[in-house]
Amino acid sequence: MNEKTLLKAIGGIDDRFLMFDTQEQTDRKSIKHGAVWVVCAAAALAVCIGAAVVLQHGRNEVKSAPESSVVTSAVTTYKSEIAYEKQWNEMTDEERYTLLEYGGESYDSRLSAVPQEFLGEKAGSAQAVGYDLFNDKKHTLGCEVFAIDGIDQNCAVAVKYDGQENAYAFVNAYYRPQTLGQFIDDLSLEENLVFGDIYCNYFENGEYVSMKYTGADGGVIWNMLLSDRTAANVYSDNDWYDVKMDIGVDVPLLGYKNISLGVTEDGYIVTNILDTGKAFYIGKDKTEAFIKYVESECKGEVLPKENGDEAVPE
Amino acid sequence: MEDLQMIDMLFARDENALAAMKEKYGGYCAKIAVNILGSAQDAEECVNDAYAKMWASIPPQKPYDLKTFLGRTVRNLALDRYEAARAKKRGGGQTEAVLEELAQCLPSECDTEREVDMRHLQGLLNEFLGSLKKQDAQFFVLRYWYLYMIKDIAQRYSVSESRVKMSLLRSRGRLKEFLEKEGFDI
Structure with missing residues (x-):
């Protein structure tokens, strides 16, 4: 047996190991603010796949990738950057x-x-x-x-x-708060959470459309989404949270920039603060009201398509 | 469109099923192909071949899960293409790096000339993956099934690249031990 055989054998593993949210990760495009959320619809893979250097383990040398691996336009966004791994x-x-x-x-x-x-x-x-x-x-x-x-x-x-x-x-990525209130208190989010722009991605007529909304009021976000301190953390890796809008958030004290506070139409807010998922059910009426608020009160613009936003070329 | 509906359309020889598959799973397939081949053009051809193969194989086959069936088809075709391209000294995506990493999983006694009982090996891999923590298993699958870049996995899970690398390093070590323990020395 050699490594090629092993690679082929891995191709035959059970479906159960493949049935996680790869589809949404790969199909949906990245929101501009760069938040990447494991479970939310805003997750993305549109980022640069620099192809280019592979490491030759044990020899401490790098090999340049062939030119063919540097792609300028493709199904995702590619850049000709070199991914250099530090020794x-x-x-x-x-x-x-x-x-x-x-x-x-x-x-x-x-x-x-x-x-x-x-x-x-x-x-x-x-x-x-x-x-x-x-x-x-x-x-x-x-x-x-x-x-x-x-x-x-x-x-x-x-x-x-x-x-x-x-x-x-x-x-600690394994920290799991019981309630929204505990989460807010444990991280002092009222002092440490900074809101950015709001993004909305959807699929229309075979194309991805990305909207950006600006001008949301932080106080409104707190009142509409974060005021129910008793909301339980119901997150599960096996659940799908279909995020309608994604608020870019920073927690500068911990080095987080442009991560996600997602809002679903069916009543959940979800976030990847501290690297793993947290989901709180605050009620459909509240999340719907917030979505309406953003659509009616904030300034929205359609973001220009990036290279690679198109589906597989015909 | 639901997967079952697409399968029914394929059974009815309705070509719209292919368009529906492209719309729903086009990005998924393309990502797998690009990861392996590293070239958008090759990936596009590979994915189109996969659709053609789906058309030819369904019916009589009726996949339990259309997405993974399609993904496997793309992966197999892309690896075949990779082999052909390699013979012509054209490179591809993450495949070289992944092969080098997988070489570390092989028990030292492995004889590269002898054939392997692929079903037995796949059974062991299933058992091995089942023994890993969920996230470690997902990192392993993303790297060695989907051939994602480590950077992409880290970004996808909002964790550091070093965390992903370490998880993979540990998993490779465990796989090597596991294969040795199972007497996989052919």
């Missing part, structure tokens, strides 16, 4: 040590510095972990773990690597 010795500590096991939780680095004024109490010491993927080696580095002001430690911590002054945000 271990080219990385900074924060790029190397991106994993942390602490207090029974697993955290991942956001590669984003936490301002000193937001550093809370020191929680303890730990070993951050990094992997040299070229040489298949695990490395560790001592670090100090701090609370972040206003952020529950189950959600995120700040990590100062030994010998460094800067602290970096590490988030």
Whole structure:
């Protein structure tokens, strides 16, 4: 057996392993603000597929891809960028040590510095972990773990690597709030959540259409979507949340920019803050009212098509 | 349009089924083909071949799941094309990188000249995937079935690339151990 045989054999795995939301990810186009949401309709794959460099493991050398792999127009958006992977010795500590096991939780680095004024109490010491993927080696580095002001430690911590002054945000993707109120409180979202433009993607006459709405009032968003603090987190990977509108949101303290707060017509708000899905049922009347508000009160524009927005060429 | 309706149309030899498949699954198929071949033109031809193959094979076949049946068809055709292109020294998408990664899963005793019981191997792969955490299994499938770039998987799940790489690294190591444990030394 060789690797080609294994690749072909993988092609024959059971359907049950393939039956997750690949279709929507690949078919629906990316919203401009770049939020990529695993389950929501706004998810996308339209981003650049730079084709170009493959890594030759074990030899520490790179091979240039052939010209044919650099595509200028295709079914998705392609760019002729080179995806260069840094070697271990080219990385900074924060790029190397991106994993942390602490207090029974697993955290991942956001590669984003936490301002000193937001550093809370020191929680303890730990070993951050990094992997040299070229040489298949695990490395560790001592670090100090701090609370972040206003952020529950189950959600995120700040990590100062030994010998460094800067602290970096590490988030726990497995944190699961019980209610919307808990989620808001644990992340102090009233202070930390920043709203951006609102996007809406739909399929019409065989083409994807992307709309952008500007001018939504943050207070209205809070009142209409985030005021029901008792709304339970009902998220499941197996459920499909058909997002009608997608609010671009930032949580700058944790290094999140242009991620998603989605609104479905059937009463859910869904978000990928902290990297995994959270869905709260706030009621169909509220989400419908919000969609109407955006459509009637905000300024909407159809976004120009990008290369690759077309379906498979005939 | 529902998949069952498309299958019924194929059974009725209604060519509109192909247009409906293109509309519903065109992007999905194209993504698989481009991941493997790396060329939009080759991918387009490959996907069109897949539609033709679907037309020829349904009926008599009646797929349980149209999407994955179509996806498998595209994947197989694209890998065949990749082989042909490679023979002509034309490259393709993620395939080279994926093959290099998969080589790490092979028990060292593997004899590249001998034939493999493909059904047995696929059964083991199913068992192996079933043993992984859900997200690890999805990363594995996206990388080694769909041949997605690591960057795309990371973006799709809003996680860091290093997280995806590490998940794949661990899964490859586990697969190697699993195959060895199962005596897969042919």
